[in-house]
Amino acid sequence: MVSFAGFPPEGEGPIYLRIVRFIRAGVAAGTVVDGDEMPSRRVVSAVLGVNPNTVQKAYRMLEEEGLMVSRSGAKSFAVVTPESVEAARARLQAEEIGRVVTALRRSGMEKGDAMALLSRLWDEDEQAEERGESE
Amino acid sequence: MVSFAGFPPEGEGPIYLRIVRFIRAGVAAGTVVDGDEMPSRRVVSAVLGVNPNTVQKAYRMLEEEGLMVSRSGAKSFAVVTPESVEAARARLQAEEIGRVVTALRRSGMEKGDAMALLSRLWDEDEQAEERGESE
DNA sequence: GCGACCGTATTACTTGACTAATACGGTTCA
């Protein structure tokens, strides 16, 4: 059974996305294995103190990513095929960054500048989120 | 006088940010020169069919970036110096990467992985161009 | 000085994202 132990009580961003991240991290870390039973929406909602629909939203997203399967009325299970999961995520991420790489190179930016810019913006984004997005 | 001719009628994101981008692009492209008079909030609002406060929000942001100056009761003028041009271009580029940073962080990626991915994609894009490929 | 225009501040409306409340039908197993 997939465990939600260690789920950060406070965190960044919407709850349902934090759930998605948590499971994805578990998959990436090997904590979640193929065929693992996922706790029901109601159980997770009780543990986290949120509404079952919030968990449902997360589970739906995970299902669309191919990381779990659900059948109406029955239990849900994790689907972990490391190659396809990693490949799919890497493709999405590469797509995102690829557009920017092309745009930045076209504008005459150097690789080192782009790296530094990414690093700085990453930290800023992190701090902004920790602060609650005000400025 | 800075012109809003060619302002895209439809576009992505909030209106005030599109205005900011439009002016930044003009500064970066040299269309807007130093000391250029900026059309008043009311004039721009009439041309674009939005509320003066929407323009005000954009102008305020441009002022904070050092791209224009405003005095209560008087006209507003563009400030174009080598520094401000560089600032405008940097802002445009930062916006590009900023979107990716948010997307990648939202997908649960670590900073180190993002840096590595950017580095790899940059090299690939470089090599693709050397080979004379087009997209 | 005074009218016309300017930038600015305050307040309220609209919309979408996020979450919750509630109800419905399917599956499982004694």
Add this chain to the structure above:
DNA sequence: TGAACCGTATTAGTCAAGTAATACGGTCGC
């Protein structure tokens, strides 16, 4: 079969961002 659990759908409440409505005081040219 029926009780207990499951996933799912519909609807409503909450909150922040974006935009609008309105009013205020400053600047400028006649």
